[in-house]
Amino acid sequence: MEYIILISGFLLVLIGLWGILSQKNLIKIILGFTVFNTGINIVMVTVGYVKGKTAPILDVISPEEALTSIVDPVPQALVLTAIVIGLGVTALMLVYALKLYQDKKTLDINNFKDLKW
Amino acid sequence: MDYSITKFLWTLLGLFIVLNWGMLMSSTMRRIGARVSGRFGIPWYQPWIDLTKLYSLKSQVSHGAMFFLGPVFRLMGGVGIFLFLPIIYGSDHWSNYSFSGDLILILYFQFFGMLGMALGAGEGGHPHSAIGISRGLSQFTTIEVPMTLAVISLAIQYQTLSISDIVAAQQGGFTTWTLWTNPLATAAGMLSLLGAFGHSPFNLVKAPNEIPIGPPTEYHGVFLGVLRTNGAILHVAEAALFMNLFFGGATNWVELIVKTFLIYFWSVFVGTVFPRFRIEQSVRWFLKVPTIIGIIAIIIFL
Amino acid sequence: MIKKLLIVGLLTGLAFMFYGLLISYNGNETLTGLGSYYAQNGAREVGAANLVSAIVVTYRGLDTLGEVTILFLAAAIIGFVLKLKKDEVVEARPVRETSELLTSASQVIVPVIFLVGVYIFINGHLTPGGGFQGGAVIASGVLLMLLANPTMHISHNIVATIESISGIAFVAIGILGIVLAGGFLDNRLLPLGEFGTLLSAGAIPLIYIFIGLKVGAELSNIIGTISYNQNEKPN
């Protein structure tokens, strides 16, 4: 089970990268990033999975049983942070794309080569 | 070193002999040259007449101090070579101030006169002076190449740079002359000598016909007299140098006179046979045959 | 085309790398490492039923502070970016008429959304969720409002004030942690309370409230600024 999720996580990473590297439209590239980030988040959560265990919330489980009944809470906490960071970056990218569009009236990535060499 | 007055007088006497022999030699050579071209030529005493005339001319023109000093330098060059040359082998009286005759000193002392002459003529401001000097210097750089090689070859051969020692090593008969013991060095040296004496084909420097003016005209009267004096001394002195290096030196004046005459004659002989080179031709020529001979002269000792 | 092939090649290379990770991954049979420590001691030390919250807010509080900072930064950057070229001529976007359904529904749903958001962050130490989730939910409410009324102007001042004050409060609680408890961002400056109840886990609920407010305000701020900029008329 966790293998499938892990594989799909990696696949999402690759698909996201494909989008980033091959798409010409800036918005699509940014979408590529969100796919990429999602893939990474999935991978992270999966890594913290312990076979047959449940979420690390001690509402029904008593703290004493916690060790034997929950999955690793650390990757989840990390993912939480990672998601928010990804969100911040995506928001910034969108704004930059917006400004680039306003500047050149296009979103084609090949048009932003003012700086080179 | 002996600085006594007797030594000085002996040297002065030697200089006097050399001067007269030089003049006689040059008139003889001119006569030979004239006879070859079917002319009668000058009388043998013509140089003395010329010299007397020049020294007694009154009208003199000077372009300045260096112009005036030029001939002095020039004469000093000739006299200096004489002074530093042991002219008769084994004779205290005729070894002058040579302290065993350092070859390098003599080779470099040649420049003394040349430089002075060049500067003096330069101040004259005549374009041909500068042209002549530039040609002379150009040619001279390459004349010296085979000469240097020959000298090095001799130095290797005799392991000395002292002329007296070189002559000493050649004593013992005709066959011990460098001419036979080191023919290649001799060849290089004698080819170089052609340039040094400045006869045809290497006389573009003086260019006696095409350029009738230049230093010889700028320098006139006493100046020219001094130059002529030097010419006479220099020719004998240089011939004596080659004699010492390649032909066993001279143990008495007769031997000296014969040998220097023949050496001098060699350059005149070539001069009457060959036409004149342009400057780049002579430069190239010296860098070819004589230089290669000189190089081989060294290689055989390696 | 060559470029595409190159990309495919590169992704294959990456896939090769991921494959390496995959085959050496065996899945976890038991909880080990840090996780086991938190499982054993988290409840006792921090007092939060939601162990993820315990980690996020306390054990790794500095990360969270950084995370908040990132959003804050994004908002700040977007703020000064979008006001940079006021003089530039921006084409007004044709505002489409919003559908009746959306307008009406938003009036009903938005308060509920806000409420849910608040609930989520207040209960962050007990149930799945927390400040970020709650804040995001609140921001989605704002987004809905904007969708319903694209010309709506979100007061920058109010949002910014909420944002800043909650931020300062977060830092202040952190510093109080040094003064009153074991270190920066230590939640034990307040009593841990009874495990599993609302008023438990020390300062975590308090921090989550501020985080929730702050995230909500920041995201709203971002959305609002972008929207405002899009609607800007040429002056």
Place this chain on the structure above:
Amino acid sequence: MVAPIYIIAVALGLAFLLGLLKSSSTNLGSLLMLAGLAFIAFVSGQWLYEFLINGRATEMIFTAGFKPPFSINLRMGMQEALLTTMINAAGLLSGLYLIDTLKKTGINSMTVLLVFVMSLNVIVMTRDIFNLFVFLEISSIATAGLVLLSSKGNAFQAGMKYLIATGIISGLFLIGIIFSYLYAGSLNIDELNAAHIMDIKGGAIAIFIIYVSVILELKPFPANGWGIDVYTAAKPGFSALISSGTATAGLYVAYKLLPLGGETWLPYFTIIGAITFIGSNLMGTRQQNPNRLLGYSSISQVGLLLMILGLSNQLGDNTLFIAFSILISHYAAKAGLFWLSGIVKSQNLEGWAVLRKQPFMLFLFGTFIFALIGFPPFPSFFGKWQLIMELATQENYLWMTLILTGSFIEAIYLFKWLGFAIKLDVPSNIVMKFEWNKYLPVYLMALTLYVIGFYVSPMVEGGAFINYIPLLFVLALFALDFLPVFVKNTISIAGIIYYMVDLFSQLENDLMRQIFAVIFLGGAVLTLMAGYNKKGTRAGFYPMALMMFAGLTGIIEANSMLEFFFSWEIMTAGSYFLIIRGKRSMPHGYSYMLFSIGGAYALLFGFALAYASGLDTTIAALGHITQLTTLAYTLLAVGFMTKTASLGLHIWLPGAHGEAESDVSPMVSAILLKAGVFGLMLLFLYMGTGTEGGDKLLYVLGWVGALTTLVGNLGAVFQEDAKRLLAYSSIGQLGYILFAVSIMTQLGWLAGFTYTINHFMFKAILFLVIGGIVVKLGTHNMYEMGGMIKKMPFSFIAVLISIIVIGGIPPLSGFAGKWLFYHAIIQKGWYFQGAVIFFAGIIAFLYLFKLIHSVFLGQLKDNHRNMKEISPWILIPSYLLIIGIMIFSAFPQKILQPIGEMLSVYFPESLHWEGTKAYTSLGYWDGTTIMIVVMTAFILLLGWLVLMSKKIKKVEQFNIVYAAERPFRPETTHVSYNIYAGYKKAVGFLVTPVVEIFWDSMSALLFDFAGWLRRIYSGNMQNYALHVVLFIVVFYLIALGGL
């Protein structure tokens, strides 16, 4: 003590507080921001002080009251304190610098800056890898945002590129983190480092991913287009912070994580660092935009530091010292340069000439450039020295070569730039306005370089003995630069004389050093005397001249290789500035510098090999080189030969000496060149004869010397420019010396010394006099001169005597050299080389005649009829030197005999003296007698002529008959131009500038290669992302592909 956690708390609190301010209250906002930056700078500085002065132990900061690894912890130790202080100082100064921009863009931007600096602090301090990731993200986002402080349109593109690239990198970084967590069970860096997860395949890949992300954050070549664009597009004020701050933090991250993978990963760091170092510097050579150039340079420096980290297992305990000294130089210099760039506001390098309006800023510019290249007294000098030494002990020649190559390429463009600033016309459209908040940071960074350099020097072995007194004197002259020439000149001369007296008391038993001390310092006094001739203040001249002389003194005094190299570089720097002062000297100063640096690196390599052979730092180490002996000696010889301008390395000299100012030419020609001679002599003495490689080297050098002489002298023959003629003549003369010294017998060395002393005297005279004439007549072209003997008789006599010496005509001292030469050559058996040497010697007459004839003889030009003799201040030193020549000529044994005795320690005696006679196995010679005989004969003959001449009439200039008429125009009558046309026809092919063509094509090759390579920077952000992925994949396949 303020706890380090308050760096975060206060900065963030202030940042949030700023959000409360009204958008109009920018003044208050900027105050708060500066206060915040100042506060964190204070905190870190205070910790640094604690660690440095009180030796406090490293402090751990536990957040949330739990011990790691369960919670995040920070560390504040010596290293962290140092780096955060650096970062915060740069942050504060950048804030100050950018204050106007920040006010314009509003409070938000201030917040971002504050958070940015704070995040760098945490990156340095944190010991948690995920926390590291978070704050790396903060700094990335803040960077992308702060790029936009620049109002240029391309800033958004740069920001976007940056976001895309860092987005990919950070995503992968997360994968690396989570998998290392999986295998190590911890996020704490110290625990991760101890966990050894390398052995597990997944662990190895995780480490790879972490490493590749960290390295990518450092913008390795060629996957760094996105980084460069940020440097280019951002406000220089902010680029300074990226270059100094971010790079510092990023490198520390790499350092922190080094133990993670263990030693197997170090080579990759080294390789990537090397590629980056060289690649970026190559790119730098093609840059026109100062910010972009600085960007490439920054990245290259980071590459170098990465290399050092990668080599840490070999550098051992010295790693930190080396890294720090190079890092701090990069930090201060790059920040200073970027800030300067913001002040200059020019989009091309040429515009920097505007700095000349503010000489002090130009001085600072020079300081930064020299610090970057690694000149003394800056920290990078000591760092590079130690680095090369350590690498040599580890026999890591490849890395040594690469480091030196990269540094050389860096010098190529940095010195081109400096040359532009010093020499190009001041552009009128650029105005530099004084704003204290922009100037102050620049001043402080420059000050940092000097201070740290001073404090760092004792940490290098042998560095504690460096004599800073001459440099302090130089500094004093800098301070007194406003005074008129007369005062400064007097001070300089007095100082040098005082120092010389002092020096002599130390050199009692060392004749060789005494001779060179006389040449260097006595020469300094004489050539400086000519300076009384100048008017005004002559800004900048005296410090630079004295710097050169300080360096020259230093190489005499040096006991250790470090001192020697230190002084050598000081001398190079000083002479560079002197040379480039000439009107048209820009390209020549540049090529001088490049050859000097190349030579210096060769020396450095050689010294390193010497050091590695016995871990001996004294100069005596040159005597027993066991590592790559032949190469070491060759490199050292080549290094010294760049200064003596030997064949192949000589092309800088004619321009540099020919175009220099009239009294600089004698300094650099008569004096400076002797530094190379001194070096060669020192080298050969230690090397000795009898070693197989050494003897081969000497044989080759003998030929090089001979051919140098030929090429130099031939080159001089065809010059029309008087000073260039002299310059070529110097090449020739130095060829003689090289040849003579290579002979390695007592005679050869005596000849060498004779030439050295002679060349010092006559070249000083010639350059002084000819230089004076050139200035007076306003032309370098000899054919435009003529007849000067009438106007300048004293000059003429000085020149005449000099050329008699050069020509080696008896009776003057030049002949002594020739005589010794012949004997030495024949003893040694180097006949053909000798023949070449003598051929060249006769060629010298051609140019000597041309010189004296064209200038002094021939026809006086109409516009020179009212010329007067040149200044007595030039003639006095010249005549003092002539007295020297005369004494040397008349009593050569007085000098040569002691030298011979000194040499007999090293060589079998091949020359002995009896009274005034010098004997060799080949003959003997007596300078005094020659002098007496020639003088007497000359006077007698002169008397004879005077006696015979009657009524000499002085005539006018044109009293000649030429082509059947009396000429009246001096121009048509003065034969000088191309006077040796016939000679050129015959042997002109020998002066084909083969060497120039070689170096030109080498540089063309380099530039073309760089131009071709830089096409990867297409500007397309997607390509840049592709580069990043490509980098990862290639790196992966190389590092772990077979796993």
